[in-house]
Amino acid sequence: MSRLPKAELHLHLEGTLEPEMIFRFAERNSIRLPYVDVDELAARYRFDSLQSFLDLYYANMATLLTGEDFAEMTEAYLARAAVAGVRHAEVFLDPQAHTARGIPLDAVLEGVTSALGTAEQRHGISTGLIVAILRDQSAESAMTTLDAVLSSDVEVLGIGLDSAEVGHPPSKFVEVFAKARANGLRAVAHAGEEGPPSYIWEALDLLQVERIDHGVRCLEDDALVHRLAAEQIPLTVCPLSNVRLQVVPDLGRHPLPEMLDRNLLVTVNSDDPAYFGGYVDDNYAALSLPPETLRQLAANSIRASFLDNTRKSDLLSELGT
Ligand SMILES: Nc1ncnc2[nH]cnc12
Numbered sequence: 001m002s003r004l005p006k007a008e009l010h011l012h013l014e015g016t017l018e019p020e021m022i023f024r025f026a027e028r029n030s031i032r033l034p035y036v037d038v039d040e041l042a043a044r045y046r047f048d049s050l051q052s053f054l055d056l057y058y059a060n061m062a063t064l065l066t067g068e069d070f071a072e073m074t075e076a077y078l079a080r081a082a083v084a085g086v087r088h089a090e091v092f093l094d095p096q097a098h099t100a101r102g103i104p105l106d107a108v109l110e111g112v113t114s115a116l117g118t119a120e121q122r123h124g125i126s127t128g129l130i131v132a133i134l135r136d137q138s139a140e141s142a143m144t145t146l147d148a149v150l151s152s153d154v155e156v157l158g159i160g161l162d163s164a165e166v167g168h169p170p171s172k173f174v175e176v177f178a179k180a181r182a183n184g185l186r187a188v189a190h191a192g193e194e195g196p197p198s199y200i201w202e203a204l205d206l207l208q209v210e211r212i213d214h215g216v217r218c219l220e221d222d223a224l225v226h227r228l229a230a231e232q233i234p235l236t237v238c239p240l241s242n243v244r245l246q247v248v249p250d251l252g253r254h255p256l257p258e259m260l261d262r263n264l265l266v267t268v269n270s271d272d273p274a275y276f277g278g279y280v281d282d283n284y285a286a287l288s289l290p291p292e293t294l295r296q297l298a299a300n301s302i303r304a305s306f307l308d309n310t311r312k313s314d315l316l317s318e319l320g321t
């Protein structure tokens with residue numbers, strides 16, 4: 001079942017930086033790490049909130065310096081995703097986390113897109129790149145980043161919104177998202193992970209996003225659930241992430257089955273697999289759902305993607321739906 005043809009729609013490339021890779025890049029780039037070995041680093045992967053994870057996630061990015069590092073990280077993800085049955089991936093990248101460290105945007109984008117560009121041929125995976133805005137940075141920094149991305153040569157599919165949610169509502173980025181959409185980018189945003197349902201309303205009404213990343217807290221607001229269901233707005237849910245970041249107490253109490261019962265267009269994704277104990281196939285398996293429900297979730301992932309209708313139909317017929 002884990003190999004069902006599927007799309008992965010909520011994956012941070014920097015969240016695929018495995019401990020072994022961190023040590024390899026650190027050595028190659030002459031960076032001193034504050035851990036003696038992989039085991040000591042991996043032992044730190046215990047989080048009590050989104051922020052406690054983000055602190056380590058950003059610190060580990062210091063080992064990513066060259067275009068080659070970004071290309072290798074991306075290629076390793078694609079190889080692993082192929083094993084998981086991923087046939088299409090729309091992946092997030094956090095450019096500000098790298099440009100703020102003095103890494104040229106072009107090196108980052110060229111490294112990532114060199115691996116994405118051969119994914120179809122090497123792994124049978126079509127891809128799209130979503131540039132994510134760090135919501136705990138200023139709106140000015142977001143606009144500068146968007147402008148730089150728009151004037152680069154790389155093909156970008158969309159704009160997203162991630163990082164520390166509470167205290168950084170979508171309303172902070174209305175102009176940035178308006179400009180991105182006017183330039184043809186698809187819009188998505190993390191909302192309702194740790195933040196309240198009002199952030200999901202704002203993402204829909206003010207940023208006009210087409211998908212909500214996470215969105216699990218929508219269940220606290222009946223009117224919102226009705227809207228998400230009526231409009232079939234996709235939610236990219238990440239079960240293992242939610243448990244590791246203590247958004248939910250354990251997998252047995254994950255709200256995904258209730259979300260399906262309420263006719264929400266739910267998809268399953270891995271978020272930051274190197275940190276949360278599993279890739280997308282592991283997330284499907286961890287839910288302990290009947291085969292028909294797993295097939296429905298895989299079909300939802302294809303429907304919720306930004307693929308054209310012909311390719312969606314092809315993948316759906318491969319799935320037998
Ligand atoms: N789960 C998550 N929520 C918000 N920002 C992130 N950046 C990487 N993973 C994230």
Ligand SMILES: [Zn+2]
Nearest residue numbers: 012162190271
């Ligand atoms: Zn995420």
